[in-house]
Amino acid sequence: MNDLKRMGLAVTLPELEQSADWLKAGARDVELQDVCEPHVMDGDWRATARRSAELLSGHGGRVGVHAPFWNIATAALDSQVRAVVQARLNLGLDYLEAVGGTHLVVHSPFYFFGHPLVAHHDTLEAEIALTHLTLEPLVSRAADLGCTLVIENILDVYPGPLLALVASFRSPHVRLSIDVGHAHIMGGRGAPPAAHWLAQGASLLGHVHLQDNDAATDAHLAPGGGTVHWAGVLRELRLSQTDPRLIVEVVPGEVERAMAWIGALEEV
Structure with a gap:
């Protein structure tokens, strides 16, 4: 059983300034997201990394980084595009190395239209x-x-293609990340609920983004602010055997509410 006590936050530097003491006091999971942004990648990202590492000095929890994702196509057919994508993702690993991180979030390559039962029928292998x-x-x-x-x-x-992709690497260094809010939005297109994703991906699960929304927009609200069925999600997380990193990923104005929600879980 997972007691969820390592649950923490996704932050950029301003939110880390706000929450670092709380994250350190609980040795909580933390995910640094500054290097997602092109202006950080093309600026003095090392200074941002140094400041983040200073704020986390003495932190005994797990630290990760969200890789760049804007316009990043990991299944690019064009080799020159692929080279640019690799360079940007390598910068994510540079940042991770600078802060002593142990997980890097990369987005799924599967952007498609079509009924979930026929999507990828002829294209998944490629x-x-x-x-x-x-x-x-x-x-x-x-x-x-x-x-x-x-x-x-x-x-x-639906989970099938992403599970097949993760498993295809046959590596302990590639694992599944489930964003509960994304799964909730895609439920309107026939996807199963977020708790089903967690159950289906349990053996490969390495990371979870927890965020709420109204199933229409990717609002990144603190849990309880939207319509995600949190009882089911929390049940599956407590059953998890792979000790996934648990990251509440919200917009800056929701950080305090997110911290309060996490604190309330620990009182149950």
Whole structure:
């Protein structure tokens, strides 16, 4: 059983300034998301990394980084596009190395239209092969760093393709990331509820983003602020055997509410 006591936050530097003491006091999971943004990647990202590491000095919990994702196509067919994608994701690993992180979040390559039962019928093998071309060098470097790449559901309508992709690497350094809010939104397109995703992906699960929304927009509200069925989600998380990183990922204005929600869980 997972007691959820390591549950923490996704933050950029301003939110880390606000929450660092709380994160350190509970040795909580933390995910640094500054390097997602192009202006940080192209600026003095090392200074941001140094400040984040200073704020987390003495933190005994697990630290991770969200890789760049804007316009990042990990299943790119064009080799020149693939080279740009690899360079940006490698910068994510540079940042991770600078802060002593152990997980890097990468987005799912599966952006598609169609009924969930026929999507990928003829293309899944090729999509997985292209994703391997992009990610295999990064997986190798991640292994050297003692890091795990976690691949997050984005527009995925159902778990099958993403589970097949993660399993195809046959590596302990590639694991599944489930964003509860994303799964909730895709429920309107026929996807199963978020708790089903957690149950189906249990053996491969390495990371969870917890956020709430109204099933229409990716609002990143603190849990309880939308319509996610949290009782089911928490039940599956407590049953998890893989000790996934548990990251509440909310917009800046929701950080205090997120911390309060996590605190309330511990009183139950």
